[in-house]
Amino acid sequence: xxxxxxxxxxxxxxxxxxxxxxRLTALSALLSLGRAATHTDLHRQAPDMDxxxxxxxxxxxxxxGLASRITDADGVWRYEASxxxxxxxxxxxxxxxxxxxxxxxxxxxxxxxxxxxFTQEKIEVLVKGLCRxxxxxxxxxxxxxxxxxxx
Amino acid sequence: xxxxxxxxxxxxxxxxxxxxxxRLTALSALLSLGRAATHTDLHRQAPDMDxxxxxxxxxxxxxxGLASRITDADGVWRYEASxxxxxxxxxxxxxxxxxxxxxxxxxxxxxxxxxxxFTQEKIEVLVKGLCRxxxxxxxxxxxxxxxxxxx
DNA sequence: CGTGAAGTGCAATCCAGTTGCATGAAACAC
DNA sequence: GTGTTTCATGCAACTGGATTGCACTTCACG
Numbered sequence: 001x002x003x004x005x006x007x008x009x010x011x012x013x014x015x016x017x018x019x020x021x022x023r024l025t026a027l028s029a030l031l032s033l034g035r036a037a038t039h040t041d042l043h044r045q046a047p048d049m050d051x052x053x054x055x056x057x058x059x060x061x062x063x064x065g066l067a068s069r070i071t072d073a074d075g076v077w078r079y080e081a082s083x084x085x086x087x088x089x090x091x092x093x094x095x096x097x098x099x100x101x102x103x104x105x106x107x108x109x110x111x112x113x114x115x116x117x118f119t120q121e122k123i124e125v126l127v128k129g130l131c132r133x134x135x136x137x138x139x140x141x142x143x144x145x146x147x148x149x150x151x
Numbered sequence: 152x153x154x155x156x157x158x159x160x161x162x163x164x165x166x167x168x169x170x171x172x173x174r175l176t177a178l179s180a181l182l183s184l185g186r187a188a189t190h191t192d193l194h195r196q197a198p199d200m201d202x203x204x205x206x207x208x209x210x211x212x213x214x215x216g217l218a219s220r221i222t223d224a225d226g227v228w229r230y231e232a233s234x235x236x237x238x239x240x241x242x243x244x245x246x247x248x249x250x251x252x253x254x255x256x257x258x259x260x261x262x263x264x265x266x267x268x269f270t271q272e273k274i275e276v277l278v279k280g281l282c283r284x285x286x287x288x289x290x291x292x293x294x295x296x297x298x299x300x301x302x
Numbered sequence: 303c304g305t306g307a308a309g310t311g312c313a314a315t316c317c318a319g320t321t322g323c324a325t326g327a328a329a330c331a332c
Numbered sequence: 333g334t335g336t337t338t339c340a341t342g343c344a345a346c347t348g349g350a351t352t353g354c355a356c357t358t359c360a361c362g
Binding site for chain 3: 169170172189206226227228
């Protein structure tokens, strides 16, 4: 059993829900990837797992606070492991060339002054641009046609 | 001819592109709605217009800087009229009950400290919560099942 | 064990968004 | 105006991420 799976099992044990293989697989995939990954990314990590079960496991993890679900710049869900309780909304950076999504560490919480009467539940900050590696290369990757949802 | 259509025609005349009915309709719909609207919202405003033509008109408007395209909390594109040239990235607020997306005015630009080597192209800030009206009501609207992309 | 509640797998479906291609409308030159 | 080229439109088909329904399996608990 991998280290990630160990941690995953431990985290699952602290919830009130069942410890199932689907949830174990999903969570350890999240943990081992370490960055905001799409369902497709994760399914590549666990090809034998059913697509739908993976969706459901991820959603359940998000409900439990063990993962967070964000939409990326292309409108696709991305999931990442998160510490339950610690409701930290950190910004994400998505490279417009290689499409990798990374977390940006910040000090202090993210806040925006809302108009009176509005209440904030969560905040999502997504920065688009070029990551370090792609800043150097600067040639578009993959399809040269119009921006389309990545496969 | 409505006021919005007047303004739209004027704005289109300043671009190098053609002034077509599709673009006129799309832009004046955007202007008259005044908030970040989905393709479906806009299509409701102009039901006779072809779906695809609307998409293309909106994308073209975004290219020209007359509109901006953002992804909302459900991963759906939202379009809003924008002043060309003024590249202002203001935060958006999306109500989790009525799904209305409104712009939040801020002073100064939005910035996040990126790690070294990263370059920023654009930034999207999306706050989820309850808008003024829905804060008072607090009962979920519409379907009571799981959160699904709005129709 | 056995029984009920919860989770899984599969197939079918939904829907936002895109693409290809034939037709139609703008702009521009004459 | 008329012709011509260029670009936009409309339609139909398609893509791919995400969801739902339902039968079946697995887990927890008595």
